[in-house]
């Protein structure tokens with residue numbers, strides 16, 4: 001049984017059924033507004049056209065290069081599509097140092113080109129001129145399959161000179177500056193699009209790709225007649241188009257204020273993109289740990305947890321001064337821990353804050369704090385998915401899911417499904433499938449599909 005005072009304190013993180021319905025209603029109307037030319041400028045959820053109009057058949061073959069920029073790491077991949085729904089992937093991860101994330105755009109793209117060149121040499125691909133798919137996981141207005149203007153940076157990136165520019169052009173210019181690589185950029189795409197393509201490659205019933213990782217976003221299959229934003233380069237003979245919702249921006253015009261907490265507001269203020277991506281900031285891995293840090297700090301001050309701790313003030317100071325000290329992966333570890341030993345929780349508390357001999361009661365309370373924050377995140381993600389599933393309205397829809405929060409949290413899937421069962425039209429059924437390397441395989445598939453057309 002949880003302590004009633006702590007429960008009351010955390011109440012603002014719980015979402016009642018009627019609140020859930022209200023968020024659902026608002027979210028659904030933002031999607032509708034995002035899809036229509038007249039209302040899109042005001043809509044929070046922009047529903048960008050991807051110009052990807054074919055899902056993979058599974059028969060795609062060939063070797064492709066892929067670049068994946070968007071989270072904590074940058075990756076270069078060699079993807080061999082083998083037909084029969086099979087792919088082999090060889091990938092290398094390159095760190096993106098913090099000063100590159102907030103420096104000059106040209107330096108970031110030079111780094112990408114350098115990593116690509118190193119990879120090409122290491123894999124002896126120099127004379128093969130492989131087609132390349134570029135997974136660039138930030139909000140972009142696409143003007144075709146190979147032209148994407150960055151709307152704004154998210155997730156801690158803030159490089160100068162990239163916003164409103166075509167990122168494919170910036171990539172090509174960086175490659176040209178080196179002068180030693182011949183690369184054919186076939187497509188630029190978002191990681192949510194990649195995830196949808198990658199999961200559809202394995203399961204033809206997949207219609208949605210969602211990322212619940214460092215950031216949060218979804219892409220889905222829309223009927224062409226519902227996409228009046230389509231302008232250039234689209235195929236009129238195709239019935240569908242993939243839409244990159246950029247749903248992380250939901251809430252920017254105040255739609256979520258009735259349930260955002262002061263902790264959410266503080267988390268937002270501490271970011272490089274304050275006032276934006278508010279839905280994302282309640283769901284994704286870049287922010288959940290921060291929420292736990294702020295809530296925990298306040299709970300200690302209010303004597304709701306760790307009240308027998310001998311050096312309470314020191315604990316509070318560490319929490320206060322060290323933004324980012326509670327990483328989202330700790331939430332997964334804490335929620336995964338076994339009662340009454342709480343081995344992992346105790347280890348973390350000792351390593352991070354020098355706490356010795358934490359009581360079972362405090363471990364339980366800490367787990368409860370984590371649960372409240374991750375449950376709320378899962379319910380919000382479920383709102384978005386349910387809205388898209390009901391919109392697609394096919395009898396059975398599979399959702400491909402990628403991202404560290406979903407992948408490593410022990411109960412996120414279960415929390416999400418529970419809320420989705422409430423919101424999805426009972427005449428429709430759905431399933432969630434874990435994506436296998438959506439960004440890499442997806443990039444190759446978009447490039448493959450593009451080269452077929």
Ligand code: BGC
Nearest residue numbers: 137138139154211215216217
């Ligand atoms: C970006 C999306 C991306 C998501 C997941 C968000 O911050 O705006 O484009 O898909 O993160 O990586």
